[in-house]
Amino acid sequence: MSTVDTQLSKHSCEKIDALIAKFPADRKKSALLGALNVVQHENQGFLTEALMDAVADYLQLAKIEVYEVASFYSMYELKPVARHNVAICTNICCMLMGSQTIVDHVEKKLGIKLGESTADGRIYLKIEEECLAACTGGPMMQVDHVYHENLTAEKVDEILDGLE
Amino acid sequence: MTEELVTITVDGQELKAPKGAMLISVTDKENIRVPRFCYHEKLSVAANCRMCLVEVEKAPKPLPACATPIMEGMVVHTRSAKAKAAQKAIMEFLLINHPLDCPICDQGGECELQDMAMAYGQDVSQYSEGKRVVLDKSIGPLIATELTRCIHCTRCVRFGEEIAGVREMGMTNRGERARIATFMNQAVTSELSGNVIDLCPVGALTAKPSRFAARAWEMIQHASVAPHDCVGSNVFVHVLRHDVIRVVPRDNEAINEVWISDRDRFSYEGIHSEERLTTPMVKHNGEWKRTDWDTAMGVVSDKIKAMLEDDAIGVDKIAALVSPNSTLEELYLAQKLMRSMGSGNIDHRLRQSDFSDQNSVPVMPWLGQDIEDLENLNAALLIGSNVRKDQPMISHRLRKAVVNNGAQISFINPRTYEFNFPVASNISVAQQRLVNELALIAAAAYKASKNAMAPHLKNILTGLKPTVEHKAIISQLKTAEKSTVLMGNLASMHPNSSVLRALAEAIAIETGSVLGYLSEGANAAGAWLAGAVPHRGVAGESENIVQGYHAGEINNQSPAAVILLNVEPELDSVHAMKNTLAQADMVVAITAFDSPTLRETANVLLPAATFTETSGTFVNIEGAWQSFKGVCPPQGDARPAWKILRVLANLLDQKDFDYMSSEDVRNELRSQCESIVLSNTTVADASIEMNPAGDELMRSGDVPMYAGDALLRRATSLQKTSDADTFCLRVNSAEAARLGVMGSDSVSVTQEGLSALMNLVIDNSVPDGSAWIPMAIKGNEQLGNAFAAIKVEKV
Ligand code: SF4
Ligand code: FES
Ligand code: FES
Numbered sequence: 001m002s003t004v005d006t007q008l009s010k011h012s013c014e015k016i017d018a019l020i021a022k023f024p025a026d027r028k029k030s031a032l033l034g035a036l037n038v039v040q041h042e043n044q045g046f047l048t049e050a051l052m053d054a055v056a057d058y059l060q061l062a063k064i065e066v067y068e069v070a071s072f073y074s075m076y077e078l079k080p081v082a083r084h085n086v087a088i089c090t091n092i093c094c095m096l097m098g099s100q101t102i103v104d105h106v107e108k109k110l111g112i113k114l115g116e117s118t119a120d121g122r123i124y125l126k127i128e129e130e131c132l133a134a135c136t137g138g139p140m141m142q143v144d145h146v147y148h149e150n151l152t153a154e155k156v157d158e159i160l161d162g163l164e
Numbered sequence: 165m166t167e168e169l170v171t172i173t174v175d176g177q178e179l180k181a182p183k184g185a186m187l188i189s190v191t192d193k194e195n196i197r198v199p200r201f202c203y204h205e206k207l208s209v210a211a212n213c214r215m216c217l218v219e220v221e222k223a224p225k226p227l228p229a230c231a232t233p234i235m236e237g238m239v240v241h242t243r244s245a246k247a248k249a250a251q252k253a254i255m256e257f258l259l260i261n262h263p264l265d266c267p268i269c270d271q272g273g274e275c276e277l278q279d280m281a282m283a284y285g286q287d288v289s290q291y292s293e294g295k296r297v298v299l300d301k302s303i304g305p306l307i308a309t310e311l312t313r314c315i316h317c318t319r320c321v322r323f324g325e326e327i328a329g330v331r332e333m334g335m336t337n338r339g340e341r342a343r344i345a346t347f348m349n350q351a352v353t354s355e356l357s358g359n360v361i362d363l364c365p366v367g368a369l370t371a372k373p374s375r376f377a378a379r380a381w382e383m384i385q386h387a388s389v390a391p392h393d394c395v396g397s398n399v400f401v402h403v404l405r406h407d408v409i410r411v412v413p414r415d416n417e418a419i420n421e422v423w424i425s426d427r428d429r430f431s432y433e434g435i436h437s438e439e440r441l442t443t444p445m446v447k448h449n450g451e452w453k454r455t456d457w458d459t460a461m462g463v464v465s466d467k468i469k470a471m472l473e474d475d476a477i478g479v480d481k482i483a484a485l486v487s488p489n490s491t492l493e494e495l496y497l498a499q500k501l502m503r504s505m506g507s508g509n510i511d512h513r514l515r516q517s518d519f520s521d522q523n524s525v526p527v528m529p530w531l532g533q534d535i536e537d538l539e540n541l542n543a544a545l546l547i548g549s550n551v552r553k554d555q556p557m558i559s560h561r562l563r564k565a566v567v568n569n570g571a572q573i574s575f576i577n578p579r580t581y582e583f584n585f586p587v588a589s590n591i592s593v594a595q596q597r598l599v600n601e602l603a604l605i606a607a608a609a610y611k612a613s614k615n616a617m618a619p620h621l622k623n624i625l626t627g628l629k630p631t632v633e634h635k636a637i638i639s640q641l642k643t644a645e646k647s648t649v650l651m652g653n654l655a656s657m658h659p660n661s662s663v664l665r666a667l668a669e670a671i672a673i674e675t676g677s678v679l680g681y682l683s684e685g686a687n688a689a690g691a692w693l694a695g696a697v698p699h700r701g702v703a704g705e706s707e708n709i710v711q712g713y714h715a716g717e718i719n720n721q722s723p724a725a726v727i728l729l730n731v732e733p734e735l736d737s738v739h740a741m742k743n744t745l746a747q748a749d750m751v752v753a754i755t756a757f758d759s760p761t762l763r764e765t766a767n768v769l770l771p772a773a774t775f776t777e778t779s780g781t782f783v784n785i786e787g788a789w790q791s792f793k794g795v796c797p798p799q800g801d802a803r804p805a806w807k808i809l810r811v812l813a814n815l816l817d818q819k820d821f822d823y824m825s826s827e828d829v830r831n832e833l834r835s836q837c838e839s840i841v842l843s844n845t846t847v848a849d850a851s852i853e854m855n856p857a858g859d860e861l862m863r864s865g866d867v868p869m870y871a872g873d874a875l876l877r878r879a880t881s882l883q884k885t886s887d888a889d890t891f892c893l894r895v896n897s898a899e900a901a902r903l904g905v906m907g908s909d910s911v912s913v914t915q916e917g918l919s920a921l922m923n924l925v926i927d928n929s930v931p932d933g934s935a936w937i938p939m940a941i942k943g944n945e946q947l948g949n950a951f952a953a954i955k956v957e958k959v
Contacts, residue, residue, distance in 0.1 A: 049348055062331030063347040071336040 007054040012038050016058060028059045032069055035059060036076055045085055045124070046077035074129055081124035082117035084163045087142045088151075089128055093135035102139050105153045109160070122163060170236040175243060181234060188216055188229040191242065198242050199251055199280050201258070201365045202317035203230035206422060207326055213258070213317050215280065217250035218242045226250040248284075255284040261296050261340070262366075263312050264289075270308070271367030274380035277315065298343045303333075304351030305884035306358055306426060308375050314344050314368040320360040327423065328354040329563055329584030344368070353886050354584075355556045355869065358429040362412060362422075373433055373881040374410040378402075383409055386795035389782050390428035391489055391686045391775040392872060395535065395557045396784035397424045401432070401776055401795045408432045408776050408796060418536050419784070425556035427869060427882065432776065434878035435799070441758040441771040442800025452763060457801065461808075464768050465815035467750045471724055472505065472816075483509035483723040485715060485737070486696050487730035488685030489873045490805065491780025492789075493829040495687070495694040496702070497809040497821075498729050504818045508698045508712025509723065512691035513656075514737040515684060515867070515939075517951065519714045521662035524846040527704030528692040531785045532680030532844050533648065539564040543572045543588075543644035545637055545677075547602060547668055549652020550581045553869040553887065555682055555785075559584065572640040576602055578654060578864050579936060580929040589637055594933035595864035595951065596857040599660045599667070603854070606667040608634040609674035612642055621670055624663075624854045641675035648678040654866055656683065657738060659951045666852050669844075679844045683785060685873065690783035693837050703836045715739065725750040729805060730772065732874055734761050734945035740918075741765075742945070754805050757874050761945055771802035774875060778804035779826040787842050791830065861899070863915055863935050863947075863954040871940040891943030893956065894927040894936035905958050913937070913947070914955040920946035921959060 006013065015038045019031040035058070039051050047070055056066040070076045077085075088106065090099045103114065106125065110118050117124040134140045137149025141156070148159055167182040174196055181190040186209065191198050201213040211231035218229045221239040226247060229240075241247055259281060266272045298311040318335060321344070325331045332352045336345045346352055361371050383402040390397040390411075397420035402410045411432050413424040444460030445452050471477045484502050486495055495512065502510045513519070531538075538544075538561035552559040563585040565571035574589035575581070578598055581590075593601045608630035610617050617625050630638075641647040649672040655664050672679035683689060695702040701709035713721050719739050726748050732755070733741040745751050745765040753766040756774045763769075772778075777798040781791040794804065806826050813821035823829050868889035870882040882888060893911055895903065905911055907926040912919055913935070920943065930936045935954050937947070944950075 062325075062334075064331055064334035064336075064345075067345075067347050068334040068336050072338045 006058055007050060008039065008058060009042060012042055013058070016055075020059075029061055029065075032059060032061065032066065033073070036066070036070055040076060044080075044083065046079060046081050074126075077124075080117075081126075082121045084123050085126055085142075085144055086123055086160070087126040087128035087132070089132045089134070089138065089140050089142075091129075091131035093131065094138035094140060097138035099139040102141070102151050102153070102156060106156060106160070109157065123160065170234060170238075172234050172236075172238040172240060174240045183235070184233045186230055187218070187227075187232045187234055187238075187240065190234055191229060191240075196242060198229045199284060200230060201276060201280070201315060202319060204319055204322075204363060207319060207322045207363075210318050210322060213315065214254045215251065215258070217247065217254060219244045219247040219250075251284050252286070255280060256286060256290070258315050259285060259289065260291050262315065263295065265313070266367075269310070269313065269367035270370040270375050271364075272379065275367055276365035277313075277367075296340055301345070301349040302351070303346050303349070304353075304357070305881045306372055306430060307352065307361060308370045308372040309344075309368065310370070311343055311345075311368050313366045315366055316342055316344070317365060319363040319365070320344060320369060323360050323363055324354065327359070327560070328356045330354050332357075333360070351886065355425055355427070355553060355887060356423060356560070358426045359413070359423050371410055371429075373430055378404040378409045386793065387414055388776065388792040388795060389686075389790045390424060390431075391782065392427050392431060392876060393425075393555045393557075393686060394683045394688060394785035395419060395555055396686060396782050396788065396790050397428050397557055398790070399424060399428060403776075403796050406796050408435055418534065419788070420557050421560075423557065423560065426885070427556070427876065430882050431876050431879045433880050433882070434875035435774050435776060437757065437878035437880075439757045439759060439878060440799050440802070441755060441769055442802060444771060444801065445758075445769040447763075447767045457803070460768055460770060461811060461815055464750070464752050464770075465812065468505075468725055468816060471749070477724045479506040480509070481721070481724040482507045482727075483713065483718045483721070483725070484511075484727040484729065485514060485718065485731050485733070486510065486512045486691070486728075487514070487736060487873065488512045488683070488688040488691050489875075490687060490691075490730050491775075491778065491826070492687060492690040492694055492783060492833065493780050493806040493826045494729060494809065495691050495696040496829055496833045497806055497813070497823075498727070499695040499702070500821075501809055501813045501816070501818060502712075503695070503701065503710045504813070504820075505816065506710060508710040509718055509721075510696055510712060511698055511715035511718065512688065512696045514715050514731065514739070515657045515950075516661065517657070517659050517716055517738055517949070518661040519716055521665060521846075522697070522699055522714065523706070525665075526842075526844050526846060527700075527840055528689050528783075528787065528842060529651075529681035529683065529844065530689060530787050530842050531650075531682070532678040533786070535561060535784075535786050537646075538562055538648070539568065541565040541571050541573075541644070541646050541648055542569055543640040543647040543677075544574070544650065545605070545641060545648075545671065546573070546575045546650045546652055547664060548577060548598065548655030548658055549575065549650060549682060550577070550579075550654065550866060551650075551652060551682065552581065552583050554653050554867075558682060572644070574637045574640070576605070578658075578934065579866070579931065582929075588640060589633055591633065592929070592931050594857070594862060594931045595658065596862045596933065597931075598658060599663045599854055600857060602664055602667045602671075604628055604630045605634045605637055606670045606674075608638040609671045611635070612638050613674040615674060618670055620851045621666060623851050638671070638675060641671070641677050644677075647675060648672075648680055649675075650680045650682055652682050653684050656681070657950070660854075663852055663854060669846065681785070681844065684867075686784075687782045689785055689787065690781065693783060693840070694833060702833060703840055719744045723748055726752070728753040728755065728766070729809075730755060730874065732757070732759055732762065732877075733765060735871070735877070735940045735942075736873070738939065738950035740916075740948035754808055755874070756802065757878065770808055771798075771800060772805040772808060773798040773802050777802065778806065780804075780806070781826075781830050789830075789834070791827075857933075859933070860953045861903075861935050861956065862933060863913075863937055863950070863952050865937045865939045865950055867940045868938045871938070877941070889938040889941060890923075891938065891941055892923045892925050894925045894930045895934070895956070896928045896930050896932065897926050899930070899932060899934070900924070900926050903956050903958075905956065910959050912957050912959045914957075915952045916948040918946060918948050
C-alpha cells in the first residue's frame with residue numbers, strides 16, 4: 001500500500017492502512033471517515049484541499065466524494081483553526097439549561113465569536129450544531145476530545161485558562 | 165428465466181407486472197401519472213424528493229412509488245385523499261426554499277417543478293421566513309448554474325457516477341446548507357456533461373450557450389440526426405423563427421437511448437459562425453469577388469468543360485475530395501457526377517494513408533453488430549481507438565457492459581487514453597510499433613487456438629513471443645460468451661492500417677469474436693455505399709466502373725481541377741495538400757465556411773448548407789439509414805450541397821440528374837443497395853510484410869474531440885472546454901530528457917523540410933518514440949503529412 005506516491009505522512013498511511021484492513025477489500029470507501037480523522041489530527045486540526053485530494057487518491061475515490069463527506073460532518077474543519085477545539089453545545093437541552101449564557105461569557109472572555117479562533121492560535125470556538133449526547137449534564141462543552149458538563153462561568157474560565 | 169408476474173391494483177385497475185419491480189415503473193408503463201423529481205428511468209433510485217408518495221393499503225403511511233417494490237395483491241391509490249395530501253405537503257416543502265423566480269428562469273415553460281407546482285401546489289405560500297441563497301460558481305462553458313433553485317434530487321450527481329463514469333458533481337454540506345457543487349468549483353469535464361441539463365427537473369442547471377435566447381413555447385421542435393460521429397445520435401433541433409437555438413436528445417433506445425454527447429448538443433453554434441460563407445465567390449487575378457450563383461456556376465462549368473475537351477488534360481486530371489460528414493445524397497451525387505464525366509478520382513478517406521488492401525475491404529465496413537448489442541459483451545479488444553472521445557455513445561454501451569456484466573475490455577493504442585470505465589489492459593506503444601505489438605496478440609491467438617497460422621500472416625507472426633498480457637487479452641476474448649474486436653479511428657488512419665486490419669481479423673477469427681469497425685465522421689459508412697471511393701462504385705460495385713486515384717494518390721497526380729465537398733484540406737486530410745491544390749488550375753470548394761486557407765487554395769467558393777439547413781441521410785455504423793429534413797433556411801445565399809451538385813451536373817450536360825428532392829436521390833441509391841448483406845469478412849490478400857520500426861522519433865497524433873469537422877471547429881463554447889486541444893507538441897518526460905527539452909519550452913519541429921514553432925508539453929500518456937501533435941487544428945497547415953519522422957529542437 002505505501003508504495004503509492006502520496007503526500008500523506010508515513011504515519012498517516014500506516015494508520016489508514018490499518019483502517020482499510022478492517023473492511024472488505026472492495027470497500028475502501030468505508031475507511032474514509034477514519035482516514036480524514038487521522039489526517040486532520042496530524043495537520044493541527046484542519047483539512048486542506050491538498051490533503052483531501054491525497055486521501056481521495058489513497059482510497060481511490062473521486063475528489064468530490066471526499067469533499068462531500070468532509071463538508072457534511074461538523075467534526076471536520078476545512079479552514080485553518082486554532083489548536084484547541086472548544087465546542088459548546090447549544091442544542092435544545094443545553095439551551096434550556098442556559099448554554100446561551102455560557103456562549104456569551106466565552107465570547108466576551110476570548111473576544112471572538114462562535115466560529116472564530118483567537119489571534120494567538122490557542123482557542124477555536126466551534127459552532128456546534130448537534131446535540132453532543134450528554135444532555136443530562138447540560139450545559140456542556142467538548143474541549144478537544146474531553147467532555148465537561150454542568151458548566152458555570154467559573155468552571156469554564158478554569159478550563160479555558162488551563163489550555164496551553 | 166421467466167419473471168414471476170404479480171397482480172396489483174392501482175386506482176381500481178388490475179395490473180400484472182414482474183414481482184419486485186418498482187411501483188413507479190409499473191404505473192409509468194400503464195400511463196398512470198405519479199409525480200416525481202428524483203426518479204429517472206435510467207438512474208438508480210435515490211428516493212430523496214418524496215414527491216411520488218402514494219397510498220398503499222395496509223401500509224401505515226404513504227410510500228414513495230419509486231422505491232416500493234410491488235407485491236402480489238398490493239392495492240395502490242395514487243390520487244386518494246391521503247395520497248394527494250402527501251403530495252401537496254411535499255410540494256409545499258420543496259417550494260419553501262425555492263426562489264419562485266420563474267419569470268427570469270431559462271427553464272420556465274419546460275420545468276418539471278413549475279408543472280408539478282401547477283398541479284400539486286397551493287396558490288399562496290404560508291412560508292414567510294427568509295429563504296436560503298446559494299452563490300453560484302461557474303462550472304464551465306456549457307452549463308449555467310442557478311443553484312438557489314436546486315431541489316437536491318441528485319439526478320445530476322447520480323448521472324456523473326452512473327452514466328458518465330466520472331464523479332464530478334456532488335452534494336456538499338448538509339441540511340439547509342446542502343448544495344450541489346463540483347470539487348473546489350472546478351469545471352465539469354465529462355464529454356456527456358450536457359445531459360444533466362435535461363435531467364435537472366428545475367432551472368438549476370441550464371444550457372449556457374442558449375441561455376435566455378428563447379422561451380420553450382416559442383421554439384419549434386424538429387427531429388434530426390447528429391452530424392459528427394458514426395453513431396448518428398437522434399436529436400431534436402429547436403428553432404426560433406429561422407435560427408437554431410439549441411439541440412437536445414431524441415429518445416432512441418437502439419442508438420443513443422436518452423443521451424447525447426456534448427459534441428452533438430453544442431456543435432450547432434458553428435452554424436451561426438461569422439465565418440459562414442453566404443454568397444458564391446470567385447477569384448479573379450488573385451482577388452476575391454462576391455458574385456451570384458449563375459456567374460459562379462458558369463465559371464466552374466466552363467472551366468471543367470474546357471478541361472474535358474482539352475486532350476492535354478482530360479478527365480483523369482479531375483478529382484473530388486469529399487468529407488465523410490457529407491450526407492449520403494451529396495456523396496452519391498458527387499461520385500455520380502465524377503463517374504458520369506468519366507473519372508473515378510473521388511475519395512472520402514482523407515485521413516487514411518494506407519490503401520494497399522482497399523480491394524479486400526468490406527463493401528461497407530461496419531460495427532459487425534448492433535450498437536445495443538455492445539452492452540451484452542463479455543470481452544472486447546479495441547485497436548487504435550479513443551472511443552470515449554471519438555464515439556461517446558459507443559463508449560457508453562461498453563461502459564454498461566463493464567458495469568453490468570463485468571466485461572473485460574482492452575485497448576491497444578498509440579497513446580494511453582483514459583476511459584470512463586475500468587479496462588482490463590490499456591497497452592500503448594508508439595504508432596510505429598503498434599503493428600508489432602498487435603502481431604504479438606495475434607501470435608497469442610494462434611497459440612491459444614492451436615490452429616495453423618493463416619498463410620498471409622506466417623511471415624510476420626512466426627517466432628513471436630507474446631507476453632502474459634497479450635495472452636490474457638486472448639484468453640478473455642476466447643472464454644467470453646460474447647466478444648468483439650473493434651478497429652477504431654486511429655487504426656484506419658494508421659500508416660499501416662492494412663496490416664492492423666489483417667491482424668485484427670485473425671484475432672477475431674481465432675478467438676471467435678465479432679470483427680467490427682468504428683469510423684470517422686457521421687457518414688463514412690454511407691460514403692462506401694454511395695461509391696465515394698475510387699475503386700468501387702455504388703453499393704460496392706467493383707466491375708464495370710470507372711476506377712480512379714485514391715486520396716493518397718490524388719496528391720501525386722497533379723490534378724488540374726479539384727472539387728472539395730465540405731473539406732478544409734489542411735485540417736481534414738492527413739496528406740499535405742497545399743502544393744497539389746496550389747498547382748491545380750481550378751479548385752472549387754463547396755463549403756459552409758469561408759477560411760483563409762480556402763481563399764488561398766481555391767478559385768471558386770460555393771456556399772453550402774449545414775446539416776440543419778438541408779435534407780439528407782446519414783448511414784450509421786450499424787447500417788441504419790437515418791434521414792432528416794432541413795429545419796431552417798440556409799444562411800444567406802447558401803444552398804444544400806446536393807442541389808449544387810445536381811445543378812453542376814446539369815450545367816456540365818451530364819444525363820440523369822433530374823432529381824426534384826433529396827428523397828429522389830436517396831431512393832435511387834437505396835434501390836441499388838437492397839441486396840447488400842453486411843459482412844466484415846474479407847478475402848485474405850497476398851502475404852503481408854512488416855517494416856521493422858526504426859529508432860527515429862515519429863510524429864503521430866489524433867483528431868481532438870472538437871476538431872473533427874468544419875462545424876465543430878467553429879462551435880465556440882465547445883472550443884472553450886478542456887477537450888479542445890491546442891497546437892502543441894507532446895512528448896513524455898524520458899523523451900524530453902533525450903531531446904534536451906523541458907516542459908513549457910518553445911520548440912521547433914521539422915518534418916519533410918517543413919517546420920513550425922510550437923509549445924512543448926510533457927505528457928506521459930505519450931509513449932516512447934512518439935512526438936504527439938494533434939491533427940485538424942490550426943497550425944497543422946505549416947507541417948506536412950500527419951505521420952512522419954520528425955526533428956525537435958529547442959529554440
Ligand atoms: S442541480 Fe438539478 S439535478 Fe442536480 S440536484 Fe439540484 S435539482 Fe437535482
Ligand atoms: S443538547 Fe447538549 S448535549 Fe444534548
Ligand atoms: S421520485 Fe420518488 S422520492 Fe423522488
